[in-house]
Amino acid sequence: MAERPIAERRHLALVEPAPARSAAAIARADLWLLLTAAVLLTLFGLVMVLSAGSVSAAQGYGGNSFWYFQRQVMYAAGGLGAMLIAWRMSYRAWAALAIPLLVGSALLMMLAVVHPSRSCLYGACRWIDLGPITLQPSEFAKLGLVAFTAAVLTRKRRHLHDPMHLVIPLAPVVVVIAGLVLLQQDLGTTVIICGTVFLLMFVAGVRMRYLAVSGLAGLLVGGVMIFSEPYRRSRLLGSWLNAEADPLDSGLQLIQSLVAIGSGGFTGVGLGGSRAKWDFLPNAHSDFIFAVIGEELGIVGATGVLIAFALLLYAGVRIAIHAKDAFGRLLAAGIVSWLGLQTIINLGAVTGVLPITGVPLPFLSFGGSALVVTLLGVGVLASVAWARVRPLARGTPRPSSHVLTPRSTAAAATSRGADR
Numbered sequence: 475m476a477e478r479p480i481a482e483r484r485h486l487a488l489v490e491p492a493p494a495r496s497a498a499a500i501a502r503a504d505l506w507l508l509l510t511a512a513v514l515l516t517l518f519g520l521v522m523v524l525s526a527g528s529v530s531a532a533q534g535y536g537g538n539s540f541w542y543f544q545r546q547v548m549y550a551a552g553g554l555g556a557m558l559i560a561w562r563m564s565y566r567a568w569a570a571l572a573i574p575l576l577v578g579s580a581l582l583m584m585l586a587v588v589h590p591s592r593s594c595l596y597g598a599c600r601w602i603d604l605g606p607i608t609l610q611p612s613e614f615a616k617l618g619l620v621a622f623t624a625a626v627l628t629r630k631r632r633h634l635h636d637p638m639h640l641v642i643p644l645a646p647v648v649v650v651i652a653g654l655v656l657l658q659q660d661l662g663t664t665v666i667i668c669g670t671v672f673l674l675m676f677v678a679g680v681r682m683r684y685l686a687v688s689g690l691a692g693l694l695v696g697g698v699m700i701f702s703e704p705y706r707r708s709r710l711l712g713s714w715l716n717a718e719a720d721p722l723d724s725g726l727q728l729i730q731s732l733v734a735i736g737s738g739g740f741t742g743v744g745l746g747g748s749r750a751k752w753d754f755l756p757n758a759h760s761d762f763i764f765a766v767i768g769e770e771l772g773i774v775g776a777t778g779v780l781i782a783f784a785l786l787l788y789a790g791v792r793i794a795i796h797a798k799d800a801f802g803r804l805l806a807a808g809i810v811s812w813l814g815l816q817t818i819i820n821l822g823a824v825t826g827v828l829p830i831t832g833v834p835l836p837f838l839s840f841g842g843s844a845l846v847v848t849l850l851g852v853g854v855l856a857s858v859a860w861a862r863v864r865p866l867a868r869g870t871p872r873p874s875s876h877v878l879t880p881r882s883t884a885a886a887a888t889s890r891g892a893d894r
Contacts, residue, residue, distance in 0.1 A: 497796065501862035504792045508859065511786035512557070512852045515837035516550055516845070518779070519763075523840050525746050526766040527759030542759055542840050549842035553849030560853025561860060565802055568621040568854060569628075575618035576651065582611035583654040600658045610843035612655050612663050616670070617851055619651055620808035623671050627678040628801040634680050644671070661699060661706060662831025666815050668692055673811040674804060677794075714829040727762065730755040731824050735768035735776075742772030760840045761832055764824045779838070786852075787814050793859045802858045809851045 527542035535541040586602050593601035602609045626644050633639040648671055655664045700706045717725030734750035748769045751758040758766050768776045794806035813836055820835040822828030834841050836848045
């Protein structure tokens with residue numbers, strides 16, 4: 475008599491949706507949202523590079539107004555290929571690849587500072603000229619440091635209350651990479667690197683007092699770096715806080731950016747109709763491409779871009795939350811933090827909310843290394859999501875979700891009772 479209610483309760487439990495299938499469905503939805511947003515942003519970036527860079531390309535490359543566009547198409551093809559490869563490989567491989575990637579990036583950053591093949595712009599020597607392509611090693615260091623930090627925090631997750639386990643080996647590696655980036659006169663990338671590590675420690679559960687100490691130390695070092703270099707001090711005090719005082723020199727870029735955005739109105743002046751790109755706005759095709767988007771496509775186009783970024787970051791956060799293990803969760807969270815910080819810093823500079831730091835807008839700004847590594851990072855995110863879809867995709871037996879008859883339920887309960 476006592477077995478019947480037990481069988482009924484088991485019967486009610488078995489009509490619920492199978493958790494493995496629902497987890498796979500969530501991961502699949504997050505995956506396609508991520509990839510759709512990334513591909514759309516990349517394609518839209520090609521259109522805007524063609525529009526915003528046509529004038530400067532024609533002036534600098536023998537009348538070829540398609541020069542930037544042609545290069546960006548090549549970079550986009552390479553980046554999409556890297557994204558597909560990273561998507562199909564196991565994300566756990568990045569725990570082993572992190573150190574080689576960091577070492578290689580560090581050596582290349584040293585070459586970018588001292589080697590004759592280096593390429594400098596506005597006093598910043600961040601690139602290595604390799605003939606048909608130009609390499610920016612600090613972009614690869616971002617992904618390497620994210621993977622390294624995720625691996626270290628995963629391995630030491632039971633010792634995060636001990637500051638020495640946090641300092642060794644994480645702090646020396648971060649200091650070396652950030653120091654090499656600073657030697658390239660690239661404060662913006664340094665902020666992104668350090669900010670990403672800080673957010674990863676927060677996600678991993680490091681105690682707030684340790685985070686507060688490291689945050690204050692970072693702000694102090696950042697302040698010293700800004701005021702110790704005349705060009706950084708000029709960017710902060712002249713280009714940002716008092717741009718109107720020198721509208722033809724230090725304040726020119728910000729003022730022209732705001733003029734371009736304001737000229738766009740609600741629907742813009744039309745694709746290709748920007749006035750700012752006619753030598754009024756420096757770097758219209760790279761760091762300040764969002765200003766051209768606002769001018770040509772107005773509030774509507776700019777809002778569409780922001781929505782696309784929001785959807786991509788939302789999908790990345792969901793992938794991190796539903797990751798299969800701690801390393802996958804931290805790896806995904808680190809990539810989302812890196813892309814989110816870089817987007818905020820760029821948009822803040824273009825709109826005058828933050829100082830100008832020379833950071834490109836992910837997916838949209840002209841730049842080969844930045845686009846390839848950004849799409850590679852999206853591929854790693856896709857791999858984390860795909861790990862939850864893959865078992866069902868390969869035909870692993872799925873938990874049964876059919877409704878059992880009372881007879882079969884009672885028989886199963888009787889069998890369990892006999893086993894006991």
